[in-house]
Amino acid sequence: MATEAPVQPPAPGKKINRIGLEPVAYRGSKTTLCAGCGHNAITERIIDSFYELGIDPTQVIKLSGIGCSSKAPAYFLNSAHGFNSVHGRMPSVGTGAVVANRKMIAIGISGDGDTGAIGIGQFVHLMRRNLPIVYIIEDNGCYGLTKGQFSPTADLGSTLKTGVINDLPPIDTCALAIELGASFVARSFSGDPKQLKAILKAALSHKGTSMIDVISPCVTFNDHEGSTKSYAYVKEHDEPLSEVSFVPFFEDITVEYEAGTTKEVTLHNGGRVVLSKLSEDYQPTDKMSAIRVLHETMARGEYATGVIYIEPDKTDFVDMLGMVDEPLASLPQSKTRPGKQALDEIMESFR
Amino acid sequence: MSVADAVQEAPTKSRTERIVNDFAIQVATVNGSGSQTANLVLLRSIFQMGVPVSGKNMFPSNIAGLPTWYTIRASAKGYISRKKEVDFLVAMNVETAKEDVLTLPPGAAALYDEPLKLNELRNDVVFYPVPFDKLINPITTDAKLRRLVRNMIYDGVLSKLLSIDMGQMEKALRKQMGKKEKAIALNMGALKAGYDYAEANLPKLDPFVVEPMNKTDGLILIEGNAAAAIGCMMAGVTFVGWYPITPSSSLCESLIDYLKKYRRDPETGKATYAVIQAEDEIAALGMVLGAGWMGARSMTSTAGPGLSLMGEFTGLGYYVEVPAVIFDVQRVGPSTGLPTRTAQQDILSAAVLSHGDTKHPLLLPASVNECYTMAMDAFDLAERLQTPIFVMTDLDLGMNTWMSPTFEYPTKPLDRGKRLDAAKLKELENDWGRYRDVDGDGIAYRTVPGDGMPSYFARGSGHNEKAQYSERADDYANNLDRLARKFDTARTLVPKPEIEVVRGAKIGVIGYGTTHWAIVESRDELRNESKIETSYLRLRAYPFTKEVFDFINTHDRVYLIEQNRDAQMLSLLKMECNVEQFAKLRSILHYVGLPIDGRSVTEELVKQERGQ
Structure with missing residues (x-):
């Protein structure tokens, strides 16, 4: 998905990326989220990833639904167009947008309520379509913007600040995404910058739906003892499936790992995801294996993080539609209004 | 209310004279029995004889087994609204046959399946018993085919009884069946069997006949949904997001067929469009807004229930200012009534759809030709006004077959609205605001992702002229006021009403959409029977243009006629009237699940005039 751009020679003393842009070109407005909010850490990793991959921010669209998480697109890539849409309905807006201009790179930010509750229907169908988009759930297990009610990803037995216990099982958005047809599924933790950045860069290089569930503690409403989405709990129960590294297509690096414990997957644009220290029986390109590991870790009260499932060559939704290469949005009248002969022929058929 | 009452109203008079090209045939069948082919062949045959016709299908929300009625009206005078009385019944449905016959006006005729013995029900109706089973047996041995082809027998009988040319019947059948020679032969067999039986056994006893005319020369027969689809394609639609719902499904389905045929890149064969069947109407409009x-x-395209679901997104489209075209092929229910019956019941909800202060332009096609032209108007207006535009058709217009002149090829280029470009940006001294009204018409310049122009952040929350998040009182109020100004600009851009002022007429009539055709007929009845002259204004859009208020000012009493219970358009109009205008407005309403007819309008108007 990375935009091709000529490699610029770095100016002396100035930090720029391969398309000659400084890190500031990737920043957005100042965050208005709480200090210490996991979402801000994710925003920083998004900025790093776009910068390091050298993606032209004007060729990106940022989408979101409603909620604390959905405010995030305002905080990165100022020169990209953004659309803060309707609660739970970002997938449909994203679908129309991506199909209307297939050249743009789309990133959607959602939350666990926005995706798992009001938006579960649209989430399901976006995954099923394998729409080319990076879909991030900033997952804190609660509704931050309405002051801390449980969301559908809250774990069984987790408590609210008031002591109320959640007695419904969580929706595992990763398992669901895999089941439905997303072709890149990952889970990470806002407190693990290294892993998160590697996953984001890989996701941005994948063609198809990249669904990333990022556990992102809500410091105001869900960071207490008894919460399973607190910094302390997640740190204690983070179970990385592997060490994730990402080698973009423009870097020629050979990585050597101990045989048998490493898996390398080449993505559509030539970038490579390298998963090392994998347990021997885990295959991230195998659906059954991926779903099994999610169930096993969940049963132990752990979060399996890393790239959980990847299907690099799956046909994406835009390709399925058989459209012209040029964006639909910029097609001229000469290509969109058939000639008089067509109308005459149609009229004749009704005589 | 009995089943038959659902599609027939009480008889009013008896007739004995010879009646040429002025009657309604009603075919009562069971849905799923394949009667549609026979009905359309009948309709088309009369049309081919040069006689103005209209066909209206009254069908249930069901696939097979429930009563369905198809009414064909022939009218030398060219009246194409529903005729209140049925003159010639074809009783094919055992379940409803008795009531169908009992509700006929005296002097009517009824063709029926012989074993039903309907002739015993009354003696003021002409009966034509036809032994369908006996006639179909020699045609085919296949039980399924027998059931389907059986209906062609009544076409054959009617051909003889009503003097409909058999050659035209065959031509219409071929048109309907395409190149399926085997099926044509089978149907022709049934058609002839019916004709021959009638010739040998059924002496003509009723007054109804079809005689050739030349009133359909150059006309086509088409459904409103197909017409709208052609309009959308000619409007250069590039993105369609839809969810199936009767009676709008055939709009997108026709469009898909046309796009596949006419909208492929000549060099690559690839599509210059995308059509996505969404998971629901919420997603359909979400996709449309994303693409817009x-x-x-x-x-x-959708119908009432889908419209309800689109509420929140419509408000977002209004406030974020995204172009979108929404066809609402109006019906009732199922949350609020009859899911497959026509109505004009979404007017009020569409006009102000969503939470918050919102209002939306509505286009109001009355004919299939307007379905075509207004589809193109809608796309231009959506981009010009940067807002959702509703095209309010209805089941009657969308799904029934209408006569029309052929559609004209558009001469006006597409209006892509106000888009910021390098020249404009320079003129603005690089100080562009997405929501800044630089021209005073409430419409700001927009940019789109990937166009190389400055970006902005689209959001449904409060924003200032530069599209930045703002909760400031002045930013919010200024923005709402600008949107109101934009709506006033819409007033000058939407299609103007069609007005016929009759000199000296004190009464004005206002109508819109398919109600138009009943009004046309009713105005003639009022003039001829009651010496009441009326002027007429047909609304073609909301917001109301200046002409509407001028029309009210120049008449003493103004009747707004529409197909809903709550006088929805009248309510919108009253919101904008002064006291004098308000006092002149009256209402005629029709909401029985059937298309409005001229007679009902006439009776109600005369009643209200006499009561005055």
Whole structure:
């Protein structure tokens, strides 16, 4: 998905990326989220990833639904167009947008309520379509913007600040995404910058739906003892499936790992995801294996993080539609209004 | 209310004279029995004889087994609204046959399946018993085919009884069946069997006949949904997000067929459009807004229940200012009534759809030709006004077959609205605001992703002229006021009403959509029977243009006629009237699940005039 751009020679003393842009070109407005909010850490990793991959921010669209998480697109890539849409309905807006201009790179930010509750229907169908988009759930297990009610990803037995216990099982958005047809599924933790950045860069290089569930503690409403989405709990129960590294297509690096414990997957644009220290029986390109590991870790009260499932060559939704290469949005009248002969022929058929 | 009452109203008079090209045939069948082919062949045959016709299908929300009625009206005078009385019944449905016959006016005729013995029910109706089973047996041995082809027998009988040319019947059948020679032969067999039986056994006893005319020369027969689809394609639609719902499904389905045929890149064969069947109407409109925001010509079509679901997104489209075209092929229910019956019941809800202060332009096609032209108007207006535009058709217009002159090829280029470009940006001294009204018409310049122009952040929350998040009182109020100004600009851009002022007429009539055809007939009845002259204004859009208020000012009493219970358009109109205008407004309403007819309008108007 990375935009091709000529490699610029770095100016002396100035930090720029391969398309000659400084890190500031990737920043957005100042965050208005709480200090210490996991979402801000994710925003920083998004900025790093776009910068390091050298993606032209004007060729990106940022989408979101409603909620604390959905405010995030305002905080990165100022020169990209953004659309803060309707609660739970970002997938449909994203679908129309991506199909209307297939050249743009789309990133959607959602939350666990926005995706798992009001938006579960649209989430399901976006995954099923394998729409080319990076879909991030900033997952804190609660509704931050309405002051801390449980969301559908809250774990069984987790408590609210008031002591109320959640007695419904969580929706595992990763398992669901895999089941439905997303072709890149990952889970990470806002407190693990290294892993998160590697996953984001890989996701941005994948063609198809990249669904990333990022556990992102809500410091105001869900960071207490008894919460399973607190910094302390997640740190204690983070179970990385592997060490994730990402080698973009423009870097020629050979990585050597101990045989048998490493898996390398080449993505559509030539970038490579390298998963090392994998347990021997885990295959991230195998659906059954991926779903099994999610169930096993969940049963132990752990979060399996890393790239959980990847299907690099799956046909994406835009390709399925058989459209012209040029964006639909910029097609001229000469290509969109058939000639008089067509109308005459149609009229004749009704005589 | 009995089943038959659902599609027939009480008889009013008896007739004995010879009646040429002025009657209604009603075919009562069971849905799923394949009667549609026979009905359309009948309709088309009369049309081919040069006689103005209209066909109206009254069908249940069901696939097979429930009563269905198809009414064909022949009218030398060219009246094409529903005729209140049935003159010639074809009783094919055992379940409803008795009531169908009992509700006929005296002097009517009834063709029926012989074993039903309907002739015993009354003696003021002409009966034509036809032994369908006996006639179909020699045609085919296949039980399924027998059931389907059986209906062609009544076409054959009617051909003889009503003097409908058999050659025209065959031509219409071929038109209907395409190149399926085997099926044509089978149907022709049934058609002839019916004709021959009638010739040998059924002496003509009723007054109804079809005689050739030349009133359909150059006309086509088409459904409103197909017409709208052609309009959308000619409007250069590039994105369609839709969810199946009767009676709008055939709009997108026709469009898909046309796009596949006419909208492929000549060099690559690839599509210059995308059509996505969404998971629901919420997603359909969400996709349309996403594509519209991106700069695509984007649309959806739906009916009332879908409209309800689209509420929140419509408000977002209004406030974020994204072009979108929404066809609402109006019906009732199922949350609020009859799911497959026509109505004009979404007017009020569409006009102000969503939470918050919102209002939306509505286009109001009355004919299939307007379905075509207004589809193109809608896309231009959506991009010009940067807002959702509703095209309010209805089941009657969308799904029934109408006569029309052929559609004209558009001469006006597409209006892509106000888009910021390098020249404009320079003129603005690089100080562009997405929501800044630089021209005073409430419409700001927009950019779209990927166009190389400055970006902005589209959001449904409060924003200032530069599209930045703002909760400031002045930013919010200024923005709402600008949107109101934009709506006033819409007033000058939407299609103007069609007005016929009759000198000296004190009464004005206002109508819109399919109600028009009943009004046309009723105005003649009022003039001829009651010496009441009326002027007429046909609304073609909301917001109301200046002409509407001028029309009210120049008449003493103004009747707004519409097909809903709550006088929805009248309510919108009253919101904008002064006290004098308000006092002149009256209402005639029709909401029985059937298309409005001229007679009902006439009776109600005369009643209200006499009561005055």
